[in-house]
Amino acid sequence: MSVAAPRADDERPVAGYALRIGRGLLEAIAPVGVDELLDADGRVRPASRDLGASIDLLGPAGLAHRRSQAARLAEDDGVTYGLADSARAARRWLVDPLPLALDAGEWAGLEAGLIQRARLLDLVLTDLYGPRTLLRDGLLPAAAVLAHSGFLREADGIRVPGAHQLFLAATDLGRDASGRWHVLADRTQAPSGAGYAMANRRIVSQVMPGLHRDTRLARLRGFFHDMRASLQQIAPSGTEAPRVVLLTPGPGAETAFDQSFVATLLGFPLVTGEDLVVQDGRVWMRGLSRLEPVDVILRRVDAAFADPLDLRPDSRLGVPGLLDAARRGQVSIVNPLGSGVLENPALAAHLPALAQRLLGEPLRLPSPRAWWCGDPAHLREVQARFAGLVVRPLARGAGTSSRVVAELSSAQRTALAARIAAEPALWCAQEPLALSTAPIVTDGALEPRPVVLRGFAVSRGDGYQVMPGGLARLAGRPGTQVVTSALGAVAKDVWVPAAQSVPGAAAAVDVAGHDTGDLAAEAALSPVPRAAEDLYWLGRYGERAEGVVRLLRVTDDLAEDWSRRPGSAGAAALRVVLDVLAEVTGVAEADGSGGPQAGLLRHAVDAATPGTLGFAVRRTVDTAHAVREQLSLDTWLVLGGLDRVLGELDGLAGQAAPGLEPALRPTLARVLEGLLALAGIGAESMVRDSAHAFMEAGRRVERALHVIGVLRGAFGTVAPPAVEAMVLEPVLVAGESIITYRRRAAVRRLGATGPGTAADVLELLLLDRTNPRAVAYQLDRLTDALRALPPAVDDGVRGTREDLTGALLAIQAAVREASPAQWCTPGPDGRRAVLRARLDELTAGLSALSSMIETVYFRRPAPLRPLSAASGRWLR
Numbered sequence: 001m002s003v004a005a006p007r008a009d010d011e012r013p014v015a016g017y018a019l020r021i022g023r024g025l026l027e028a029i030a031p032v033g034v035d036e037l038l039d040a041d042g043r044v045r046p047a048s049r050d051l052g053a054s055i056d057l058l059g060p061a062g063l064a065h066r067r068s069q070a071a072r073l074a075e076d077d078g079v080t081y082g083l084a085d086s087a088r089a090a091r092r093w094l095v096d097p098l099p100l101a102l103d104a105g106e107w108a109g110l111e112a113g114l115i116q117r118a119r120l121l122d123l124v125l126t127d128l129y130g131p132r133t134l135l136r137d138g139l140l141p142a143a144a145v146l147a148h149s150g151f152l153r154e155a156d157g158i159r160v161p162g163a164h165q166l167f168l169a170a171t172d173l174g175r176d177a178s179g180r181w182h183v184l185a186d187r188t189q190a191p192s193g194a195g196y197a198m199a200n201r202r203i204v205s206q207v208m209p210g211l212h213r214d215t216r217l218a219r220l221r222g223f224f225h226d227m228r229a230s231l232q233q234i235a236p237s238g239t240e241a242p243r244v245v246l247l248t249p250g251p252g253a254e255t256a257f258d259q260s261f262v263a264t265l266l267g268f269p270l271v272t273g274e275d276l277v278v279q280d281g282r283v284w285m286r287g288l289s290r291l292e293p294v295d296v297i298l299r300r301v302d303a304a305f306a307d308p309l310d311l312r313p314d315s316r317l318g319v320p321g322l323l324d325a326a327r328r329g330q331v332s333i334v335n336p337l338g339s340g341v342l343e344n345p346a347l348a349a350h351l352p353a354l355a356q357r358l359l360g361e362p363l364r365l366p367s368p369r370a371w372w373c374g375d376p377a378h379l380r381e382v383q384a385r386f387a388g389l390v391v392r393p394l395a396r397g398a399g400t401s402s403r404v405v406a407e408l409s410s411a412q413r414t415a416l417a418a419r420i421a422a423e424p425a426l427w428c429a430q431e432p433l434a435l436s437t438a439p440i441v442t443d444g445a446l447e448p449r450p451v452v453l454r455g456f457a458v459s460r461g462d463g464y465q466v467m468p469g470g471l472a473r474l475a476g477r478p479g480t481q482v483v484t485s486a487l488g489a490v491a492k493d494v495w496v497p498a499a500q501s502v503p504g505a506a507a508a509v510d511v512a513g514h515d516t517g518d519l520a521a522e523a524a525l526s527p528v529p530r531a532a533e534d535l536y537w538l539g540r541y542g543e544r545a546e547g548v549v550r551l552l553r554v555t556d557d558l559a560e561d562w563s564r565r566p567g568s569a570g571a572a573a574l575r576v577v578l579d580v581l582a583e584v585t586g587v588a589e590a591d592g593s594g595g596p597q598a599g600l601l602r603h604a605v606d607a608a609t610p611g612t613l614g615f616a617v618r619r620t621v622d623t624a625h626a627v628r629e630q631l632s633l634d635t636w637l638v639l640g641g642l643d644r645v646l647g648e649l650d651g652l653a654g655q656a657a658p659g660l661e662p663a664l665r666p667t668l669a670r671v672l673e674g675l676l677a678l679a680g681i682g683a684e685s686m687v688r689d690s691a692h693a694f695m696e697a698g699r700r701v702e703r704a705l706h707v708i709g710v711l712r713g714a715f716g717t718v719a720p721p722a723v724e725a726m727v728l729e730p731v732l733v734a735g736e737s738i739i740t741y742r743r744r745a746a747v748r749r750l751g752a753t754g755p756g757t758a759a760d761v762l763e764l765l766l767l768d769r770t771n772p773r774a775v776a777y778q779l780d781r782l783t784d785a786l787r788a789l790p791p792a793v794d795d796g797v798r799g800t801r802e803d804l805t806g807a808l809l810a811i812q813a814a815v816r817e818a819s820p821a822q823w824c825t826p827g828p829d830g831r832r833a834v835l836r837a838r839l840d841e842l843t844a845g846l847s848a849l850s851s852m853i854e855t856v857y858f859r860r861p862a863p864l865r866p867l868s869a870a871s872g873r874w875l876r
Contacts, residue, residue, distance in 0.1 A: 034179050034436040035448060036100055047103035047497075054211050055098070060445070066097035066207045067441040073203045076640035077633075078625065079196070080257050081485050093257070095200055096440045097207045099493040100451065100472045107496045110181060110455065111466045113365035114171055118457040118464040120351065121186060121342050122166035123358045129156055129165070129338055139357060140350055143425050144372050149395040150189060150340030152303055154310045154323055160332050162234045164459040166342070167334035168227070170194075173365070173453045175436035182433055183348075183367045184452060189340035190300045193454050194223070195261035196491060197471040204493040218468035218498040224265045226465045227458045231266070234332045234459075235295040242295040244268045245285060247276070249301050249317045251626040254486075259300050260628040266298075270629045273301070274861055275528040278321030282330035288526045288690065288857050289790045296332045303337040345392045345428040346372040368433045374425030382429040386417060389429040404432065404481070435481055440474055440490050449474040452483040453494065469494035526690045526790050531627050533858040535691055538623045539682075539698025545616035546675040547706035547734075551581050552600055552613060553668050554730035559596035572719065573726035580713035580731075584706060585611035601664055605649040614649055617642055617671060620678070632685040635678065642674040693788035694857075700785060701850050704778035705843060707735060707765055712839040715758040718826040728756055735765050735773045762820035762835075775842070779812050792856045799856045807852060811845040814838075 034040075037048050044052035058066065071094070079093040102110070127134050128151070134140045145151055159165065170191035172184040187193075198220050205212040235242035246263045250272050253259065263270040269285070276294065277284050284291035299306065305315040307322040325331045348370040355363040371378035382389060392402045405413060420427045437448035451474045456467040475481070476488030483489050527535065555577050562570030578596060582588050587603060607614035621639050624631060648667050679699070686692040714731045718724070732738040741764055745756055768774040786808065792800045823835040 033177055033434055034175055036175075036436055036438040036451060045101075045103075047101040047106075050211060050215060051098060051101055054208065055446070063097070063441045063446070064443070069207045070095045070097045070203055072640075073206055074199075075643060076637045077199060077202065078257065078628065078636040078639055079199045079203075080625075081196075082254055093196070093199070094476070094488065094490045095203050096474070096490050096492050097204060098439060098441060099204055099208070099211075099495045100438055100453070101495045104497045107468070109364070110173070111468075113181070114169075114455045114457050114466050115464045116355070116359065116361070116364050117171060117183065117186070118166060118169040118459075120355055120359060120363075121169060121188065122164045122459075124347070124354065125188075125336070125339055125342055126165045128341060129158065129336075134354070139354060141346065141372060141374060143374050144344065144346035144394065145341065147394060147425060148341055148344040148346070149304070150338065150343055152311070152338035152341075155303070155326075155336065155338035158323075158326050158336065158338075160234055160334060160336055161237060162230075162459065163462050164464075165336055166339060167230070167234070167336075167459045169457045169464075171365075171455050171457070173455060174433050174451075176368075177434050179436075181365060181453075183365050184433065185345075186342055187454075188335055188342040189302055190335065191456070192255040192258050192300070193471040194227075194456050194467065195258035195265065196255075197454075197456070197467065197469065197494070198224070198265060199257075199261060200471065200491050200493040201469075215495060216498050218496045220467060220469060221265075223456065223458065223465065223467040224262070226460050228266045228268075230459050231268070231296050231298060231334070234334065236329055236332060239295045243285070243293055244296040244298065245271045245276075245294055246298045247271055247273070247301050247306075247319075249305075251622075253300075255300075256625070257628070260625075262298075263629045264633075268298070269528065270531075271528055272530060273316070273318045275530055276319045276322075277861070278319060278325050281325055281328045283319065283322065283325050286528055286861075287790075288529060288532060289792055294331060296334070299333055299335060299337075303340055306333075306337055343396075344394065345370065345430070346374070346394060348428070348430065349378070368431045370428060370430040372425075373420055373427040373429065379420075379424050382420070383417070386413070386429075388432070390432050391416060391420070392428045392430065394426045394428060406432075432481075435483070438472070438474060438492065440492075447478060449478065449490070450481050450483055451492070468496045468498075527627075527630060527694070529858050531630060532690070532694045533854070534623050534627045535630060535694040536698040536853065536858070538620065538627065539695040539700075540702040541616055541620040541623055542675060542678055542682075543699045543702035544706065545613060545620055546672065546679070547703065547710075548581075548585060548603075548611075548613045548616055549668050549672050549675065550734045550736070551577075551584065551710070552604060553665065553672070554734050555581055556597070556600055556664050556668070558730060559600065563596045569720070569722040569726055572723040573730075576714060576719060576723065576727050577730050580710055583713040584709040587611040597664070604664060604668065607646065607649075613671070614646065617646055617649075617675075620675075621646070630691050632681050634685060635681050638674050638677040638681060642671070642678075645670050645674060688788065690788060690790050693785045697782060697785040697789075697853060700778040700782040701846055701853075703773070704775045704782075705846050707773065707775050707778075708839050708842050708846075710734060711762060711765060712836060712843075715762070715824065716832055716836045716839070718830050718832060724758065725756075728758070728761055731761055732764075737764055737771060737773050740764065740771065757824070758832075759820040759824045762818075762824065766820065767815065767818055776812075776815050779808065779815060783808060783812075789857070798859060799852055801856065804849065804852055804856060807845070807849050811842065811849065814842060814845065 037044060037052070039045055055063065071092075074093050074095050079095075080091040081093050082091040124134065124140075128145065135142045135145060160167065166188060168188075168191050170187035170193060172187065173181050174184050175181050201220055231244045232242045235244075244266075246259060246266070246268055248256070248259045248263075248270055250256070260270055271285060275286055277286060277291070279291070283294040283297070285294050301317050304312045306318040307320060308315040308318050309320045310323040311318070322331075322333070323337060326333050326337065348367040349372055352363045352366065355361060371382050373379045373382055382391075387405055390402055390404050403412075403416060405416070408416065435450035435452065438451040439446040440449050451472055454471040454473070456470060457464040458467075472492035472494050473483050473485060473489040474492065475483050476490055526532070555574070558570065558574040558577055562568060562574045565571050574596065578599075581603070585603070587609060602612075604613045606612040607618040609615055621642055624635065624639055628636075645667060648670070682692070682695055682699075686695070710731060714727050715724075719727065729738065732741050741756065741760070744764075745760070764771055765773060766775045769776045769780055771777055783805070786801060786804055789801055789804075792798065818838065823838055824832055825834065827833045
């Protein structure tokens with residue numbers, strides 16, 4: 001790689017490196033501090049030589065392109081961080097295309113340090129919820145430990161089977177000015193990030209394919225295989241085929257993607273608190289037809305919220321009685337309830353001594369020098385050095401974040417010092433760490449940003465297995481040392497050399513050693529009622545969006561041709577189709593002020609009003625996120641595109657001006673393209689199990705209701721012959737049946753040129769069992785879907801699958817007996833009363849059937865509510 005000499009002072013950038021525009025050369029400029037790409041002399045580090053060569057080759061334009069590719073792939077894969085109801089920009093997961101490369105020797109030291117730390121924390125955790133020798137002997141200050149919110153007295157004495165109590169440890173690391181790695185924080189409550197690490201690898205391997213292919217790189221999948229095997233091994237004794245679930249707060253959690261992706265990688269069900277119930281002292285999962293025993297819970301709900309009976313009584317996320325089941329040894333919960341005590345920053349000052357006491361060796365990965373203010377000597381030192389420290393609360397929470405004292409105003413420093421003096425035991429302090437930097441691709445340049453590396457260790461047999469790499473995060477903006485995903489940190493893939501001599505060998509070994517039999521067995525399990533309901537509504541919302549977008553397209557075509565020709569037959573036909581759109585969607589007066597085009601634009605872009613296209617697409621995307629673990633990975637390529645189209649719709653709304661509405665058809669075409677792709681993935685990529693059956697049932701119910709609504713709106717009232725003739729075509733186009741209609745009409749009429757009739761259209765869209773858009777066809781496919789559903793328990797209240805089949809047979813009989821010619825005969829008032837009545841009956845029957853499906857399969861427990869705040873008792 002070409003390395004240029006430093007430029008003159010007036011040309012030297014603030015950044016540690018830059019790209020020479022037009023030549024694609026990485027300019028080496030001695031970094032201010034430790035840098036992960038360049039050494040102290042400005043030369044590329046040996047571990048990053050291939051990366052440096054790629055940077056040279058790509059140049060500014062190529063790097064910018066790879067950056068946009070990474071952003072697009074993250075959107076396509078549905079990788080998000082943040083609350084579901086926050087601004088959409090805040091939910092984006094930002095991935096830098098350049099990996100963070102570590103050499104084998106350095107990684108070996110980090111790996112050994114992470115294993116040692118996991119062992120040490122495990123011994124501390126075991127002692128704190130067992131004999132508590134460390135507290136009695138004064139090796140840990142009892143006041144600091146017992147005051148920490150992560151210490152749960154209710155979990156005392158509960159043990160997880162196996163060699164370790166700490167199942168999964170995540171450790172945040174930073175490199176200091178000397179180049180040594182330090183521990184910034186331990187994450188043991190419900191560690192997140194392993195799924196994001198795998199997502200980063202998937203993205204960077206596609207953005208930098210040549211570099212990834214030619215690098216002898218340790219693969220990540222083996223870590224998840226080890227985690228899967230370990231979860232099965234910690235089941236309560238006597239369990240022959242352990243049932244493992246991942247307990248999530250739900251799709252609204254900040255790390256919902258990470259949770260669902262880890263569940264997918266492990267092959268275990270993703271459940272919420274309402275999916276589980278404790279009966280007879282053990283945990284069960286609510287199945288569609290029966291309760292299924294649960295033996296192991298991988299917990300991503302904070303411990304305080306895990307059981308509203310024994311812990312926080314206001315929790316809506318947990319399972320009443322969960323702690324009792326764990327105490328009885330009927331379920332293994334990892335990380336154990338109470339493991340959050342290890343996140344106590346007061347422990348940092350005591351871990352070096354604990355390593356010598358418990359392990360007989362020095363701590364390999366130290367923390368920055370730290371003090372617990374509850375110790376008078378420590379408090380005096382903190383007060384003496386206050387201006388140069390980072391102050392941390394004993395427990396994280398609202399309004400108690402860490403503060404860099406040097407960045408505070410004089411008044412803020414005084415107030416913080418007073419709080420510490422008033423309650424010293426609740427505060428810790430540590431020396432700041434000048435983090436090393438790594439390059440991220442920005443607009444036209446490389447910028448150094450502080451980097452934090454999160455490593456992961458999972459219990460495996462008698463030891464711990466470390467993920468070969470991890471999750472690197474860099475500050476989201478220049479000029480700050482704060483690195484947190486909540487503030488828009490940029491993620492990097494972490495590359496560690498593999499021990500194998502052949503690239504890709506590690507991945508091959510992982511696949512060969514994986515027990516696919518268990519995966520196949522678990523894949524056959526029915527989804528929990530919550531997931532089944534979401535799948536059903538995913539089918540309905542996807543089909544609803546497709547039906548509406550087709551109607552909007554034909555309506556927009558008519559408006560383009562006839563909106564400025566009042567009094568014509570075409571204008572009258574446009575009015576009929578607008579009324580159809582209003583009747584089908586429930587959104588009245590779609591044309592409104594500003595003419596039809598303005599109304600159609602509002603109908604397309606409004607994501608807040610039920611019935612609009614924007615609402616249906618938004619709900620399709622959001623519902624898919626709720627059942628991510630049930631869907632094909634290719635689904636996210638489509639949903640990412642639909643998300644971008646939603647952004648286009650928002651943009652169209654901003655461009656709208658009376659009489660100057662932007663062209664709607666190109667965007668509608670992209671929406672339809674995405675919806676068709678989504679339907680195709682469901683049809684061709686999902687296993688034909690009950691999960692697919694629920695989604696298919698929702699799709700068929702919705703399409704049948706949509707077609708019936710269109711027919712009723714278009715032909716329920718007799719229009720003049722010229723107008724009705726012009727309405728036939730948009731109805732057939734919206735029903736994707738115009739070609740079939742014309743071909744059959746040509747054969748039937750032997751060249752006749754006269755227009756068709758409403759009865760002809762009903763014949764094709766209502767009765768034709770070979771037409772994939774006809775109501776009769778939907779009912780046949782709905783029959784198949786119902787057969788694929790699991791049997792339902794006959795409790796005398798909810799009904800059974802056989803009841804559903806009987807209701808569907810009655811609807812099919814009504815369709816078979818339909819007589820389009822008779823139905824379309826107008827009455828004296830000009831209305832086709834028989835047609836409207838019969839279609840209304842079909843609508844009522846299908847709506848009742850849909851309600852029956854929900855009653856039979858989706859009945860969910862009533863929300864928890866406290867009897868009284870004082871008693872902490874709960875009712876369903």
